[in-house]
Amino acid sequence: xxxxxxxxxxxxxxxxxxxxxxxxxxxxxxxxxxxxxxxxxxxxxxxxxxxxxxxxxxxxxxxxxxxxxxxxxxxxxxxxxxxxxxxxxxxxxxxxxxxxxxxxxxxxxxxxxxxxxxxxxxxxxxxxxxxxxxxxxxxxxxxxxxxxxxxxxxxxxxxxxxxxxxxxxxxxxxxxxxxxxxxxxxxxxxxxx
Amino acid sequence: xxxxxxxxxxxxxxxxxxxxxxxxxxxxxxxxxxxxxxxxxxxxxxxxxxxxxxxxxxxxxxxxxxxxxxxxxxxxxxxxxxxxxxxxxxxxxxxxxxxxxxxxxxxxxxxxxxxxxxxxxxxxxxxxxxxxxxxxxxxxxxxxxxxxxxxxxxxxxxxxxxxxxxxxxxxxxxxxxxxxxxxxx
Amino acid sequence: xxxxxxxxxxxxxxxxxxxxxxxxxxxxxxxxxxxxxxxxxxxxxxxxxxxxxxxxxxxxxxxxxxxxxxxxxxxxxxxxxxxxxxxxxxxxxxxxxxxxxxxxxxxxxxxxxxxxxxxxxxxxxxxxxxxxxxxxxxxxxxxxxxxxxxxxxxxxxxxxxxxxxxxxxxxxxxxxxxxxxxxxxxxxxxxxxxxxxxxxxxxxxxxxxxxxxxxxxxxxxxxxxxxxxxxxxxxxxxxxxxxxxxxxxxxxxxxxxxxxxxxxxxxxxxxxxxxxxxxxxxxxxxxxxxxxxxxxxxxxxxxxxxxxxxxxxxxxxxxxxxxxxxxxxxxxxxxxxxxxxxxxxxxxxxxxxxxxxxxxxxxxxxxxxxxxxxxxxxxxxxxxxxxxxxxxxxxxxxxxxxxxxxxxxxxxxxxxxxxxxxxxxxxxxxxxxxxxxxxxxxxxxxxxxxxxxxxxxxxxxxxxxxxxxxxxxxxxxxxxxxxxxxxxxxxxxxxxxxxxxxxxxxxxxxxxxxxxxxxxxxxxxxxxxxxxxxxxxxxxxxxxxxxxxxxxxxxxxxxxxxxxxxxxxxxxxxxxxxxxxxxxxxxxxxxxxxxxxxxxxxxxxxxxxxxxxxxxxx
Numbered sequence: 001x002x003x004x005x006x007x008x009x010x011x012x013x014x015x016x017x018x019x020x021x022x023x024x025x026x027x028x029x030x031x032x033x034x035x036x037x038x039x040x041x042x043x044x045x046x047x048x049x050x051x052x053x054x055x056x057x058x059x060x061x062x063x064x065x066x067x068x069x070x071x072x073x074x075x076x077x078x079x080x081x082x083x084x085x086x087x088x089x090x091x092x093x094x095x096x097x098x099x100x101x102x103x104x105x106x107x108x109x110x111x112x113x114x115x116x117x118x119x120x121x122x123x124x125x126x127x128x129x130x131x132x133x134x135x136x137x138x139x140x141x142x143x144x145x146x147x148x149x150x151x152x153x154x155x156x157x158x159x160x161x162x163x164x165x166x167x168x169x170x171x172x173x174x175x176x177x178x179x180x181x182x183x184x185x186x187x188x189x190x191x192x193x
Numbered sequence: 194x195x196x197x198x199x200x201x202x203x204x205x206x207x208x209x210x211x212x213x214x215x216x217x218x219x220x221x222x223x224x225x226x227x228x229x230x231x232x233x234x235x236x237x238x239x240x241x242x243x244x245x246x247x248x249x250x251x252x253x254x255x256x257x258x259x260x261x262x263x264x265x266x267x268x269x270x271x272x273x274x275x276x277x278x279x280x281x282x283x284x285x286x287x288x289x290x291x292x293x294x295x296x297x298x299x300x301x302x303x304x305x306x307x308x309x310x311x312x313x314x315x316x317x318x319x320x321x322x323x324x325x326x327x328x329x330x331x332x333x334x335x336x337x338x339x340x341x342x343x344x345x346x347x348x349x350x351x352x353x354x355x356x357x358x359x360x361x362x363x364x365x366x367x368x369x370x371x372x373x374x375x376x377x378x
Numbered sequence: 379x380x381x382x383x384x385x386x387x388x389x390x391x392x393x394x395x396x397x398x399x400x401x402x403x404x405x406x407x408x409x410x411x412x413x414x415x416x417x418x419x420x421x422x423x424x425x426x427x428x429x430x431x432x433x434x435x436x437x438x439x440x441x442x443x444x445x446x447x448x449x450x451x452x453x454x455x456x457x458x459x460x461x462x463x464x465x466x467x468x469x470x471x472x473x474x475x476x477x478x479x480x481x482x483x484x485x486x487x488x489x490x491x492x493x494x495x496x497x498x499x500x501x502x503x504x505x506x507x508x509x510x511x512x513x514x515x516x517x518x519x520x521x522x523x524x525x526x527x528x529x530x531x532x533x534x535x536x537x538x539x540x541x542x543x544x545x546x547x548x549x550x551x552x553x554x555x556x557x558x559x560x561x562x563x564x565x566x567x568x569x570x571x572x573x574x575x576x577x578x579x580x581x582x583x584x585x586x587x588x589x590x591x592x593x594x595x596x597x598x599x600x601x602x603x604x605x606x607x608x609x610x611x612x613x614x615x616x617x618x619x620x621x622x623x624x625x626x627x628x629x630x631x632x633x634x635x636x637x638x639x640x641x642x643x644x645x646x647x648x649x650x651x652x653x654x655x656x657x658x659x660x661x662x663x664x665x666x667x668x669x670x671x672x673x674x675x676x677x678x679x680x681x682x683x684x685x686x687x688x689x690x691x692x693x694x695x696x697x698x699x700x701x702x703x704x705x706x707x708x709x710x711x712x713x714x715x716x717x718x719x720x721x722x723x724x725x726x727x728x729x730x731x732x733x734x735x736x737x738x739x740x741x742x743x744x745x746x747x748x749x750x751x752x753x754x755x756x757x758x759x760x761x762x763x764x765x766x767x768x769x770x771x772x773x774x775x776x777x778x779x780x781x782x783x784x785x786x787x788x789x790x791x792x793x794x795x796x797x798x799x800x801x802x803x804x805x806x807x808x809x810x811x812x813x814x815x816x817x818x819x820x821x822x823x824x825x826x827x828x829x830x831x832x833x834x835x836x837x838x839x840x841x842x843x844x845x846x847x848x849x850x851x852x853x854x855x856x857x858x859x860x861x862x863x864x865x866x867x868x869x870x871x872x873x874x875x876x877x878x879x880x881x882x883x884x885x886x887x888x889x890x891x892x893x894x895x896x897x898x899x900x901x902x903x904x905x906x907x908x909x910x911x912x913x914x915x916x917x918x919x920x921x922x923x924x925x926x927x928x929x930x931x932x933x934x935x936x937x938x939x940x941x942x943x944x945x946x947x948x949x950x951x952x953x954x955x956x957x958x959x960x961x962x963x964x965x966x967x968x969x970x971x972x973x974x975x976x977x978x979x980x981x982x983x984x985x986x987x988x989x990x991x992x993x994x995x996x
Contacts, residue, residue, distance in 0.1 A: 059207070063203050063207070064203070067196075067199045067200075067203060068196060068199075069196070069199060069200050069203055071200075072200055072203065072204065075204075076203075076204070076207060079204075079207060079208070079211065080211075083211040083214065083215060086215055086218075087214065087215065087218050090218050090219060090222040091218075091222055093222065093224050094222040094223075094224055097224070097228060097229075101229065101280075101281075101282065102282060104282055156788075157776075157779070159783070160779040160780055160782065160783035160785060160788075161779060162757055162758070234838070235835075235838075237834070238830065238833075238834045238837075239834040239835070239837035239838040239841060240834075240837065241837075241841055249841075250838070250841075272823075272827060272830075275784070319841050319844065320837050320840040320841050320844065321840055321843075321844050322840075337836070337837070337840060339833070339834075339837045367482075367815065367818040367819045367821075367822050
């Protein structure tokens with residue numbers, strides 16, 4: 001139990017996938033201009049990550065490893081992720097066409113989100129069991145969502161504030177992201193994972 | 194050799210499983226027609242004036258959905274451009290001057306002394322805001338008139354004026370800054 | 379409801395709650411509350427706007443040139459949300475025209491202009507002396523007839539407020555007057571406390587409320603004394619003294635002070651069982667019911683350090699602001715501002731002909747030293763003092779950012795419409811940002827956008843219905859054509875004689891055409907003019923024939939009928955007989971030509987026709 005708790009703390013704060021490991025920056029910068037879009041993206045990514053880390057563990061454990069097909073890991077993981085994302089896309093399109101349009105190209109881009117593939121591969125590297133893989137994937141997703149929503153909230157306020165003109169737009173967003181990253185460095189050493 | 198066979202087999206099986214899942218999902222979560230055009234149409238001011246170059250607001254909404262510029266509507270003005278930009282997820286552009294300038298709200302007024310009752314303006318009005326019949330006095334219902342200007346052209350005696358709408362005090366639009374009083378005798 | 383009962387207990391116990399925020403600007407009340415209420419000398423013309431309240435207006439009952447008596451009703455009030463206006467003096471209506479309104483925009487609004495006459499007479503009053511035995515509707519109708527609307531500043535029709543469908547437990551009389559400089563309620567309470575309490579009793583009776591609380595700020599000790607004395611021995615009345623803070627006099631803030639309850643966003647105090655009225659309105663209620671007098675005057679404070687004698691006056695409604703200023707010894711400086719209302723919520727008077735209306739409580743003429751002009755707006759330093767000062771617990775800083783960015787969605791999320799525009803945030807802002815100005819502009823923009831949306835939705839529906847109608851009509855036409863074509867085809871098949879008839883008719887038409895062509899070739903005129911003359915000749919011949927026929931018929935009926943038809947026919951005959959001369963002479967000239975001449979004439983005619991065509995095309 002403690003183990004899962006520490007795993008969560010590690011993935012959400014200490015080794016946050018976006019701000020510490022610098023994975024998944026594309027949707028982080030692209031979708032965070034409005035809170036509603038950010039929350040939608042966060043939920044979609046959580047769904048994809050959890051499901052993907054689950055299925056990639058299963059495929060790795062029951063198909064690839066027994067048949068000595070480790071070299072197929074990358075391609076099969078990408079296949080899994082692509083299928084899950086496609087499924088998610090259909091669900092979002094059906095349930096919330098507005099969100100679907102707002103997310104635009106970033107929804108299918110979750111497929112190429114390095115955080116998703118990263119989670120799957122890191123699970124294998126760390127030789128997690130099934131439960132640990134799920135928690136790891138879920139924790140990574142929670143960390144991603146947390147930072148995404150925080151960043152979106154700040155960007156909304158920055159959008160209407162009196163930013164000097166050379167800094168307007170993506171420049172101030174990058175600087176803010178960097179400052180957030182510095183802040184999260186404060187968690188370093190909290191959990192030795 | 195065997196391992197390649199296993200690899201191919203594994204991938205094929207995976208592909209079949211995933212294909213089945215996706216196939217089922219595509220049927221289960223099928224989405225009908227895109228409501229984007231309707232949502233865009235709701236944002237447009239419905240004057241049906243044609244200043245955007247399209248014969249009405251719905252055709253322009255369809256054009257925007259197909260990628261046309263969003264800054265062609267003068268009666269909608271800046272507010273409409275901003276709303277469309279928010280909906281489409283594109284940047285808001287200033288109004289395209291080639292399609293007209295943003296003006297005060299106007300309504301049509303028929304000078305009744307000169308009206309000959311030809312019904313040409315009634316046929317032109319896209320919202321049926323003109324009351325009248327052949328050889329009977331025509332008049333504009335102010336509450337329904339959108340100020341689209343389409344009735345002015347067809348009138349053979351040129352008796353229609355576009356008059357700015359008077360705003361009542363309760364709807365007075367505050368402007369910044371207020372004018373300080375200079376002289377009091 | 380249980381909290382209500384303990385609430386009443388708590389109210390009886392002298393407990394005062396608090397509301398968040400608020401400011402303490404210098405009161406400046408001692409300028410104008412040292413003297414009793416004076417009477418304003420009458421002026422020549424009174425400008426009575428027909429709309430001095432929140433709501434709509436009904437018909438005007440007088441015309442230009444009418445003589446009106448004092449207190450006579452000038453407008454009708456049958457529609458909902460209408461309040462009539464009355465003539466402040468007896469005189470003549472000299473105009474009913476747009477005149478500068480008592481509004482920040484100074485836009486001209488319909489105003490009845492009355493020229494005061496020397497002979498002052500009032501119409502007979504219609505009091506309801508035994509009001510305690512009257513029912514709510516009768517009293518509310520009288521209140522409406524006497525033209526009462528809220529005198530605290532908003533101008534809500536009083537008869538609607540007191541005729542609330544919801545159960546009311548607490549009536550609050552607002553004598554707080556928190557805004558600096560203004561002392562009109564203060565002096566009214568000092569001098570007319572009994573009348574105010576009587577008005578309160580009438581309101582209690584109308585509302586059937588359990589308790590009436592009169593709230594006064596602690597900077598008005600004489601008024602507190604006066605009201606307390608007037609309340610002695612009267613059941614259900616309580617005087618509560620609240621600490622001086624701006625804006626304690628705001629409706630929602632005062633309710634929070636006295637009851638600890640917050641009026642939820644979007645609700646009205648009646649939802650909590652509370653009704654609030656200004657003490658001036660209570661006084662007017664007493665006058666309306668017991669004396670039968672309509673609302674034609676009110677106490678107005680004339681103050682500021684650019685008037686030499688700051689004071690309170692009984693001003694008749696419709697008196698131009700210039701009269702008040704002159705009476706108080708106006709001494710304008712360069713770029714003098716005159717404010718109608720107080721320094722926090724008042725607006726600048728742009729035209730001194732602006733009249734005093736039911737909601738005018740103060741005319742302020744400050745010096746630029748005491749009340750500095752709006753400074754230059756600087757950048758927001760995000761200090762947050764505005765959020766500390768806001769009595770409605772809003773976030774003025776965020777509202778300001780969104781207002782500047784015109785982000786209507788976010789403004790509504792941050793409850794822009796709960797802002798009471800008190801000005802506390804702008805007062806404390808170190809960067810001198812005119813915050814309330816931004817909020818007002820944004821509110822107007824949002825309201826406009828909502829109106830536009832309603833309008834465009836309506837237009838869309840109408841457009842679509844019109845399209846449908848045109849479609850339907852087209853379909854109907856096509857169907858009709860088809861049906862009639864089918865019918866015709868069927869009829870032809872059934873009745874072959876019809877076919878023959880049609881064939882015969884066509885043949886006849888053809889023959890006629892051919893005959894006509896021959897005739898025209900035979901009698902060919904030499905020139906185009908003679909062509910026209912021949913046409914005229916034919917027409918005239920027809921007319922002659924008609925006249926002859928008529929003459930014959932008239933001769934038949936002339937025995938039985940009067941001379942008129944004969945005269946008609948005679949008259950008709952006259953011009954025709956005149957015409958008769960001409961063609962006859964012409965016809966005598968034209969003899970029937972020979973064959974050779976015929977051909978020549980034909981050629982000449984053809985040439986002439988071609989020339990005429992050429993001339994036409996040129």
